[in-house]
Amino acid sequence: MPSEFDLIQRYFKWPVTNTLLGIGDDAAVIAPNTEMELAISTDCLVAGQHFSENTDPYKLGYKSLAVNLSDMAAMGAVPRWATLSLTLPHSVIDHHESWLGEFSKGFHALAQEYQVALIGGDTASGPLNISVHIIGEVKKGRWLRRSGAQPGDDIWVSGCLGDAALALKHQMHEIALTDDEVAYCLPALDTPTARVALGQRLIDWAHSAIDISDGLMADLGHILSCSARSATIELQEVPGSAVMKRYLPSPLAVECLMTGGDDYELCFTASPKNRSAIRQIEQELQVPLTIIGEIKQQKMQKSDLIVYDSKGEKIVLEKKGYDHFAA
Amino acid sequence: MPSEFDLIQRYFKWPVTNTLLGIGDDAAVIAPNTEMELAISTDCLVAGQHFSENTDPYKLGYKSLAVNLSDMAAMGAVPRWATLSLTLPHSVIDHHESWLGEFSKGFHALAQEYQVALIGGDTASGPLNISVHIIGEVKKGRWLRRSGAQPGDDIWVSGCLGDAALALKHQMHEIALTDDEVAYCLPALDTPTARVALGQRLIDWAHSAIDISDGLMADLGHILSCSARSATIELQEVPGSAVMKRYLPSPLAVECLMTGGDDYELCFTASPKNRSAIRQIEQELQVPLTIIGEIKQQKMQKSDLIVYDSKGEKIVLEKKGYDHFAA
Numbered sequence: 001m002p003s004e005f006d007l008i009q010r011y012f013k014w015p016v017t018n019t020l021l022g023i024g025d026d027a028a029v030i031a032p033n034t035e036m037e038l039a040i041s042t043d044c045l046v047a048g049q050h051f052s053e054n055t056d057p058y059k060l061g062y063k064s065l066a067v068n069l070s071d072m073a074a075m076g077a078v079p080r081w082a083t084l085s086l087t088l089p090h091s092v093i094d095h096h097e098s099w100l101g102e103f104s105k106g107f108h109a110l111a112q113e114y115q116v117a118l119i120g121g122d123t124a125s126g127p128l129n130i131s132v133h134i135i136g137e138v139k140k141g142r143w144l145r146r147s148g149a150q151p152g153d154d155i156w157v158s159g160c161l162g163d164a165a166l167a168l169k170h171q172m173h174e175i176a177l178t179d180d181e182v183a184y185c186l187p188a189l190d191t192p193t194a195r196v197a198l199g200q201r202l203i204d205w206a207h208s209a210i211d212i213s214d215g216l217m218a219d220l221g222h223i224l225s226c227s228a229r230s231a232t233i234e235l236q237e238v239p240g241s242a243v244m245k246r247y248l249p250s251p252l253a254v255e256c257l258m259t260g261g262d263d264y265e266l267c268f269t270a271s272p273k274n275r276s277a278i279r280q281i282e283q284e285l286q287v288p289l290t291i292i293g294e295i296k297q298q299k300m301q302k303s304d305l306i307v308y309d310s311k312g313e314k315i316v317l318e319k320k321g322y323d324h325f326a327a
Numbered sequence: 328m329p330s331e332f333d334l335i336q337r338y339f340k341w342p343v344t345n346t347l348l349g350i351g352d353d354a355a356v357i358a359p360n361t362e363m364e365l366a367i368s369t370d371c372l373v374a375g376q377h378f379s380e381n382t383d384p385y386k387l388g389y390k391s392l393a394v395n396l397s398d399m400a401a402m403g404a405v406p407r408w409a410t411l412s413l414t415l416p417h418s419v420i421d422h423h424e425s426w427l428g429e430f431s432k433g434f435h436a437l438a439q440e441y442q443v444a445l446i447g448g449d450t451a452s453g454p455l456n457i458s459v460h461i462i463g464e465v466k467k468g469r470w471l472r473r474s475g476a477q478p479g480d481d482i483w484v485s486g487c488l489g490d491a492a493l494a495l496k497h498q499m500h501e502i503a504l505t506d507d508e509v510a511y512c513l514p515a516l517d518t519p520t521a522r523v524a525l526g527q528r529l530i531d532w533a534h535s536a537i538d539i540s541d542g543l544m545a546d547l548g549h550i551l552s553c554s555a556r557s558a559t560i561e562l563q564e565v566p567g568s569a570v571m572k573r574y575l576p577s578p579l580a581v582e583c584l585m586t587g588g589d590d591y592e593l594c595f596t597a598s599p600k601n602r603s604a605i606r607q608i609e610q611e612l613q614v615p616l617t618i619i620g621e622i623k624q625q626k627m628q629k630s631d632l633i634v635y636d637s638k639g640e641k642i643v644l645e646k647k648g649y650d651h652f653a654a
């Protein structure tokens with residue numbers, strides 16, 4: 001059996017930039033740009049909770065970094081450094097070439113694309129658990145936060161929502177997608193794209209932002225509670241893909257669209273005065289951006305978030321989104 | 328069942344210093360001192376691997392931070408910020424008041440003592456897994472590393488080695504300590520003291536350093552391989568506690584002393600010219616420091632590390648220390 005040290009040397013020690021001391025000592029050492037502040041986040045993926053044991057390790061490596069990049073996107077930060085804590089079952093350690101080789105390739109592919117340096121980590125044996133910690137740089141005082149939503153703000157989302165949830169429902173046999181539909185939706189679940197460039201561009205224009213990891217209702221709900229505001233959204237404005245549109249307005253499709261997690265799109269709020277600037281960013285980055293509702297002044301009586309259907313009637317959604325303990 | 332959000336608010340949101348944005352957004356934001364560089368490390372504790380499921384949660388919270396502080400100590404860094412990824416089984420979530428309440432108290436007690444701010448984290452449900460990420464500040468270019476050992480350097484260790492291993496052997500019924508001996512040795516295993524102040528003081532005097540988490544033989548071995556040196560050590564010089572001395576020179580006690588993990592003392596090398604300066608630090612910090620051997624110029628034929636007994640004869644030690652995959 002290979003030692004922990006051997007595996008790290010073999011699979012996780014790549015040439016890194018922006019790093020004074022990388023993997024192989026008691027800690028890594030970095031020298032952040034003194035003009036910047038640091039955004040720091042951590043996200044873990046747990047077998048049986050966030051993915052099944054037999055998930056393609058390449059996709060798992062990719063996604064474990066992608067979900068952390070998404071947190072950087074939601075802050076408007078430039079992701080720079082990451083560490084990786086891996087707990088591996090013996091079935092993986094015994095087949096490390098196939099599993100760790102693929103996992104590290106997936107992680108590395110995305111790390112290279114975003115020039116994120118893997119500077120440290122820890123490995124242990126036990127039930128499969130992947131914890132990534134990420135550090136990004138932000139201009140001083142210029143970060144996107146959840147708490148800045150203002151009355152009258154447009155509520156925007158990037159991309160399309162719910163495809164990852166559709167793919168998951170298909171895997172759980174709750175819906176039967178066609179092969180073409182699966183091929184379209186599965187990348188949203190397996191290899192999501194974090195909106196890193198978009199987040200950085202929004203710093204000058206958005207009042208608040210969050211990434212949609214737990215579903216639109218839950219994550220917009222965080223913006224509302226952090227900002228002490230309420231909101232209305234128009235269901236028919238919430239952007240769904242061509243596949244999603246085939247299944248709307250079935251309750252299951254609406255649930256995927258509004259409460260499905262794992263999308264990693266950004267939800268942000270901005271003054272209507274900034275619409276043309278935001279449309280310009282949409283054009284430049286080629287990322288679809290859609291206004292889905294409006295931030296309201298006061299807390300509403302029964303709910304902070306009211307959803308209207310195409311007839312202008314209020315909709316009640318049963319599941320407010322993904323909670324890591326309720327799943 | 329409480330939501331993830333509720334639990335974080337309740338157990339992990341303490342007032343923090345040195346932090347621009349703490350728990351509750353997509354990422355935390357910090358503004359490091361621009362005169363300093365950052366040391367970054369991560370260490371995880373896994374149920375069944377590093378501790379048993381029924382370990383006192385207070386001690387687990389304490390230790391999960393202590394082992395990370397120890398990495399900062401080994402770099403000569405001042406620990407400043409930490410994040411915590413917790414994967415919790417439903418048995419814990421269902422009894423969160425007793426378990427998480429105690430865990431967070433243990434973590435918080437040590438965080439307060441060292442003025443480390445808990446700035447973020449993630450929780451999920453699954454087999455118990457605790458991953459802590461720590462960030463410390465070091466003076467520019469002035470960190471302790473594993474790779475600097477020089478020929479002729481004294482090899483030093485702090486404190487006493489092997490008490491944690493003795494306590495573990497007792498728990499595993501491989502040795503029968505008296506109640507008094509257990510009471511003496513158990514804190515080394517459950518609530519170890521990271522040598523944070525010592526590490527910072529050694530920056531001016533040591534050529535290399537590591538914390539002894541995997542056992543003296545293994546960790547000194549890392550210094551030797553990183554520095555491309557060899558070494559000799561004198562078994563009778565390796566400091567053991569009064570309890571340890573009662574069991575020496577039995578093979579099991581020698582194994583605990585030389586290869587037992589979880590001690591979190593520092594092993595460092597320094598020029599003999601610096602002995603009086605280091606003795607001065609020993610006096611000021613009231614941490615016993617002991618010279619146990621010497622760094623040699625060249626790689627030796629059979630082994631990089633030779634241990635001599637009190638008769639000057641070479642000893643062969645079977646286990647080189649703790650490997651996270653072999654255990």
